[in-house]
Amino acid sequence: METKKPGLVYTLKVVRVSDLGYVLDLEDGKEVLLHRSEAKSKHEEGNMVEVFLYQDHEGRLAATETIPKVRLDSLAWLEVAGVNRKLGVFLHIGIKKDILLSKDDLPESWDEWPHLGDRVYSGMKLDKKGRIFADLATEEEMVEQAEAATEEMFNQQTSGYVYKMNEAGVLLFTESGHIGFIHNDELKVKPRLGQKLGARVAFVREDGRMNLSMRARKEIAYSEDSERIYQYLRENKGQMPLTDKSSPEEIKETFQMSKAAFKRALGKLLKEEKIIQEDGKTYLQI
Template sequence: METKKPGLVYTLKVLRDSDLGYVLDLEDGKEVLLHKAEAKGKYEEGGSVEVFLYQDHEGRLAATETIPKVRLDSLAWLEVAGVNHKLGVFLHIGIKKDLLLSKDDLPESWDEWPHIGDKVYSGMKLDKKGRLFADLATEEEMVEQAESATEAAFNQQTSGHVYKINESGVLVFTEEQHIGFIHNDELKVKPRLGQKLGARVAFVREDGRINLSMKARKEVAYSEDAERIYQYLRENKGQMPLTDKSSPDEIKATFQMSKAAFKRALGKLMKEEKIIQENGKTYLQI
């Protein structure tokens, strides 16, 4: 006779009605309570009901008619409901009790842990004591549900959740079900697991995966940098003590951009005859 395990859905026989709820037969000499707060209908002795088995807050086996988003035999995108640095993160699965994703399965750095509202693709697992825990999807399981991108995706904006962080960058699963990679050089934030990121498709690979960038295309970036410099000049009496000969540190201190980007932006403004450079300064051209 199969032993009923928490984390799965079963159709069980109603043995009797009690003050607290319905006592169900586990068919192995054991019983489980379907609390009236977890029951969706009224049942007679001898009837049957489909329930999900889990452990309640006191570690006792319990039943609910609410079928969660994920089970031992399935995977789903689960939202982070809470964070406890001593234990891990709690995932909302659709029932009253959240599922713990252990700190042992999370990055070593707390900075890379998911925040409340982030989403991770996860299943369930039982530990050696028979307790339910969240189980992050493997790379193979992510690939199984992924779709191959086509050239039509190139240069399109997309968004997706981070499912893996490595030394080179992050892997995300996009809304179009594509697997995307964002190199560290193309990130504009310090990423965390489960975080939703928006990015542009910079390259479609032969294997159907995509390379993503959170940065604007170069020609767009040039224009944005030039506009920042132009506005700075307008707000500072039409001049600044910086030119294309200034040091990288001076430029970064004022504009938080590289010297190369600064020179490109100045070149654009000079070509448009909006500025001139004289005696170590840059002036608006009136």
């Protein structure tokens, strides 16, 4: 006879009614309590009840009639309900007990951990003691549920949640069900797992994925970047130790923009005769 496992839904028979709730038969010589606070209605001996099994805060097997968003045999988008740097992040699954996404399954840097309210696509897994933990979806599982983007989406705005990060950038699963990639040069924030980001579709690839950008189209970006530099000069006594000859690292540190974008923005200001460059510095034109 199959042993009933935490993390799954079963239909079980009420064998006794007690002051605490309803004792359910696990059919393997064991029983589990459906506490009155976890029951949706009153039951009598002999009733069949659909419940989800989990371990309570004291490690005991327990039952609830509230069926969670995710189980051992399913995946779902789960919201971050708490963060504990020693353990990981807790995800809300729709029942009273949240489940832990272990720090072992999270990025090494805390800056890249999800925050409260962020969302991750996750399933469940059991450890050797039968305790339920969150289990991040694999790349294959993300691809399985994704739809192919179409050319009509080019230049449209979209939004989604970061589900993977690598040295080149981040992968998003959009709210419209597509996969998009944002290169580091096209990011305007330091991203974290589970974060919701808005971006523009810069390119639709043949494989149905999208290249995304958080930056405006070039003609708009020129103006925005030029204005940022101009305001910076006004706030710093009309000068800065940067020119179009400065290193990409220096420019990135000050303005969070690429050297190419910086040179374009400076070119606009030079053409408008708002600035001059002398001796390795840029000055406001008086």
